[in-house]
Amino acid sequence: MKKAIVTGASSGIGRAVAERLLREGWQVFGMSRRSLERLGDLAERENFTYVQGDVSKDADRLRLVECAGEVDALVNVAGIAPRERRDILEMTEESYDEVMNVNTKGTLFLTQGVARGMIKRGGGAIVNISSISAYTSSTSRAEYCISKAGVSMITQLFADRLAEYGITVNEVRPGIIRTDMTEGVVEKYDRLIENGLLPIKRWGTPEDVAEAVWMLVNGSLPYTTGESISVDGGFLIRRL
Ligand SMILES: NC(=O)c1ccc[n+]([C@@H]2O[C@H](COP(=O)([O-])OP(=O)(O)OC[C@H]3O[C@@H](n4cnc5c(N)ncnc54)[C@H](OP(=O)(O)O)[C@@H]3O)[C@@H](O)[C@H]2O)c1
Structure with missing residues (x-):
């Protein structure tokens, strides 16, 4: 049975990735901070093992790796937005450290x-979930953008370093995805989408992102590494 580690498995995109892999008959080791009791029906699924922990903490990462053993795939999904959106001129060092520790250092x-x-x-697949924020300026959450640009470079570095061992390292860049993370900005993005921000006029779903992750871990793209796949409704297209 194929084995995967999925961080951020309790919610949103990570949960959809965990469920996608379970559906394909994989064994999944999921990590996030909330208690097992707050995991809902995922906790009951056969072949799912929950390791409660914080990816920004060395001891927790070690526990996860020891519990899972050697795996076929790692999907780094765990991530946070700043607690408070503040202009870059007002951004605090505390918020910067918190976001970087989870999104970038943890990954x-x-x-x-x-x-x-x-x-x-002797092989495997690693997928990092970054964001359109890796290359899109949002001056009210600079620490998030910087953290995701860092994830893009992490992808490049490990893709380069691990290619000789048959390990591919790729990145998925979600756009505007309906999850707990975007709950507080639903009206803002509803309006932007309605006004034509995206060629595909709808929110993305966690399942849209999980589909791209599945393609990258299932061995169907063996000659692709260091690549990024956008799951963003066409956000990247320049339009007149
Ligand atoms: N939603 C979007 O529009 C969007 C767009 C681009 C990229 N992304 C990225 O997609 C990823 C998933 O986000 P989401 O939208 O699915 O949001 P979400 O529903 O809030 O999920 C975030 C997940 O990360 C876990 N997590 C947070 N901090 C953690 C930590 N220190 N250690 C371990 N787990 C941690 C959370 O679980 P606990 O709270 O239990 O720890 C949760 O499972 C993030 O990296 C995010 O930056 C999202």
């Missing part, structure tokens, strides 16, 4: 830990 060092096992077993 970097979990990948490092899992990659060592993948090298031993």
